[in-house]
Amino acid sequence: MSPFPRLQAATRFPDPVSLEGHGRLAAGSLAPLRVYLVEDSVLLCQKIAEQLTDPGRIEITGQAETEGTAIRHILESRPDAVIVDIRLREGNGVNVVRTIAQARRRGDPPTLIVLTNYPVPEYYAECLAMGADYFFDKSTEFDRVGEVLDELAANRRTTLRND
DSSP states (O other): OOSSOOOOOOOOOOSSOOOTTSOOOOTTOOOOEEEEEEOSOHHHHHHHHHHHOBTTTEEEEEEESBHHHHHHHHHHHOOSEEEEOSBOSBSBHHHHHHHHHHHSOTTOSOEEEEEESOOOHHHHHHHHHHTOSEEEEHHHHHHHHHHHHHHHHHTOOOOOOOO
């Protein structure tokens, strides 16, 4: 068990969930949970994608190695969840978390998950203050990311849009 408890997450799934910008879906159908990865290691990014993708339930919709690219793509693509490493090729994941958290309304996606090799109390506190929903150690808590995504995917509800 991690010395870092799960960050307090806001309720994210009012009933029904609006999927504006996610395409038309039939009533009662399930849309896959859309996840964006912010990780500077291409090999690790591939491993994360392979282990977390669940066709029809969870899909990896993009990946960035730098702070600027991540922020731009996340704001454009509006994923349901973002997995962020703290150390990036350029910039850092804390700034990604802060920028995306500021851009979302309280309770709206994306869910922000920090997954790092640097699980020190200072990073934990800073990520919490910046708006992260979860903080996990890559080496000991990787499976917990999958559990969070499974929970988010299970809570997805879709509605027929009438536009």
